[in-house]
Amino acid sequence: MQPELVSDSACHTGEGPIWHPDEKCVYWVDIPQCRLLRYDPVADTTAEFDTGTPVGAFTIHEDGRLLLFMAEGAVRLWGEGRIETVIGSLPEEHGNRFNDVIADPEGRVFCGVMSTRARAGRLYRLDPDLSVHVMIEGTGTANGMGFAPDLRQMYFCDSRKREICVFDYDRETGALSNRRLLHAPPESEGKPDGMTVDAEGCIWSARWDGWQVVRLDSAGNVLVNVPFPTRNVSCVTFGGEDYGDVYATTAIAGDPENTGEGSGALFRFRPGVQGKPEFRSRTR
Secondary structure (H helix, E strand, C coil): CCCEEEECCCCCCEEEEEEECCCCEEEEEECCCCEEEEEECCCCEEEEEECCCCEEEEEEECCCCEEEEEECCCEEEEECCEEEEEECCCHHHCCCEEEEEEECCCCCEEEEEECCCCCCEEEEEECCCCCEEEEEEEECEEEEEEECCCCCEEEEEECCCCEEEEEEECCCCCCEEEEEEEECCCHHHCEEEEEEECCCCCEEEEEECCCEEEEECCCCCEEEEEECCECEEEEEEEECCCCCEEEEEEECCCCHHHCECCCCCEEEECCCCCCCCCCCECCC
16 A cells, blocks of 8 residues: 555645546645646646635536635636636635535535634535535534445544544435544644545545554544655545545645655555545535
8 A cells, every 4th residue: 555656746735636437537626826636547647727716625516517615615616627606705704715525415515614813614514505504613624524335424524623523414404413523643643634435434534744544444443554755645535447546635735844755746555445436516
């Protein structure tokens, strides 16, 4: 499971990778640089697109375009450089931005924002009818999310609080309940950041300031540590034709002189287990 550098993209804050099965490519963002990137593993090439404003994360939309979650609470559809506004802004998020998101089986999107000096962060839910609901108040840095294979539980990471929690999830209504702590790593292991869930129901957690990706079982026990040559591993996703590859984003952010070899690059490794496609967002 040695990580291989596949795109030396030098991202200040690489984040949010998603495998696009229609295009057989992986997309990710460099948040402060307003860059959307796409890596084609067959051609071994990387393309870049300017999004104009920072994108915290995105989903694959039902029509194959990307649904971008941006600064000021804006939500926009992107397809090959053309952008269509879905939500212009959220007044409550003036001066803030979205950070990480995930679509659920019904096309809703759980979308977290950063915290600011004025107020703590939140986790929202955007429904297909474009209604927006506050799901969690008082977050530090709303981050990685994932669903258990039975779709009865949702995992949620708050990086600033250094914890991964699990909720009971109601697929019919999109409600979250019964929050409990699943995993809280020691400071020496870095902050839990972006995550994904494999086909066996285990969590793969990227570790900011931790030089690694960690595999956890559904009870929060550490099963595997995958060392990285770069300090800030920000997010992971499964991809490839068989969903047997893990793609990991990294960041130069922090202390550029001490973030390690290949910081800001996109990495790939074969974990010996498979993932599954991400759910797609829907709007109407």
